Amino acid sequence: MAKCVQSNLNHSRGAQDLLRQFVLEEGIDICLVSEPYVVPDIPTWLSSDDGLAAIHWRAGGNAGEGSLLGKGRGYVAAKIGDIAVILVYISPNIRLAEFIAHLEDLARVIQLAGDSGRGVLVGGDFNARSHTWDPSWSNRRGELLEEWVASCGMRLRNAGKTATCVRPQGSSVVDLTWSSVNLGPVIYGWQVLKDQETLSDHRYILYSVGVPRREERRSGTSHVRWSWSKFNPENFADALSLTLSWGPAGEDHTTPTGLAGWIERSMTQACESDALVERGAGGYTQILRSSERASKAKAWRDLVGSVEADPWGLPYKLVIGKLRTSQKGLTETLEEDTLRSLLNSLFPRGDGRAPTAQSGSRWDEGWAVTTEEVRAALKKGCAQSVAPGPVA
Incomplete structure (x- = not known):
């Protein structure tokens, strides 16, 4: 010690x-x-x-x-x-x-x-x-x-x-x-x-x-054996994937003997980690969970921080439950020629001249809006419980 x-x-x-x-x-x-x-x-x-x-x-x-x-x-x-x-x-x-x-x-x-x-x-x-x-x-x-x-x-x-x-x-x-x-x-x-x-x-x-x-274990004379009854496939897979993510290096990568030794060590470490998990020591599972918690915390902080930069962006859409679905919109599925034809029909380009008043049209006093009517409409709108901002 x-x-x-x-x-x-x-x-x-x-x-x-x-x-x-x-x-x-x-x-x-x-x-x-x-x-x-x-x-x-x-x-x-x-x-x-x-x-x-x-x-x-x-x-x-x-x-x-x-x-x-x-x-x-x-x-x-x-x-x-x-x-x-x-x-x-x-x-x-x-x-x-x-x-x-x-x-x-x-x-x-x-x-x-x-x-x-x-x-x-x-x-x-x-x-x-x-x-x-x-x-x-x-x-x-x-x-x-x-x-x-x-x-x-x-x-x-x-x-x-x-x-x-x-x-x-x-x-x-x-x-x-x-x-x-x-x-x-x-x-x-x-x-x-x-x-x-x-x-x-x-x-x-x-x-x-x-x-x-x-x-x-090396100092002992008995062969190392693992308890199959305590084997946890999920913990073993997590531990092994984390070990293999590094890959072999040096002679372990360039020589057959080194590569065989690296594979044996990787398997042994994964088995040891699985055994540790069974005894409650945590092993690689605790590492993965800690990483997951850290990633979730970072994502939340980024989301909260984006409120200042774009108040009507992702946080707002999450709150009102109107996030865009993963399906493509109608205009994204149309062919370019078809889409251009529809847009020209709905929004004619005209000849580029400013619009002129129609001949023979006369003003109708019934179209007039009084100041009292405007105030009444504003008062009615303010009374509704609607959150400010754009509505998707």
């Missing part, structure tokens, strides 16, 4: 010194650090290209030895023992397009890190807020992050809604922990240390990670 700590040091030397002392006293095996003061030039430390994300493991600790899997702007990925660990920092000051680009890069890293079937742990300061993990606020970055996580097959490991960042202007939950489905059952004791001094406005997050299910 490896003990992990996760925090943001805000480039503070004092905060990094205090974290170093905490690691020694608590016997921490893996540190996931956002915005470190400095990244020591030693083999047990790895950092992102911009130095804003760093991973440290304890030499000879319970986690095992580490090695670099990849790094880029705002992220670093390492293989530590039997799992892949990715630390992320995304600045709150970048544009939304850059935020999306960050997530796209991370998706590729997560795919490659977990492609061999190893468990994947992702932590960091995403500077994104959603009611899923932060009860006080939600923003567009949080919506995008939820959709991205669902597409990557990751699950949130934050427990409760305790603030991870506390500042004079308010508190928030921006430090998040995610994991692959097979790693979820062996993550224990996730907690925010509210009373621990950090010399930073971010609190420590502490949890333990065990050996993933796949690795436990």
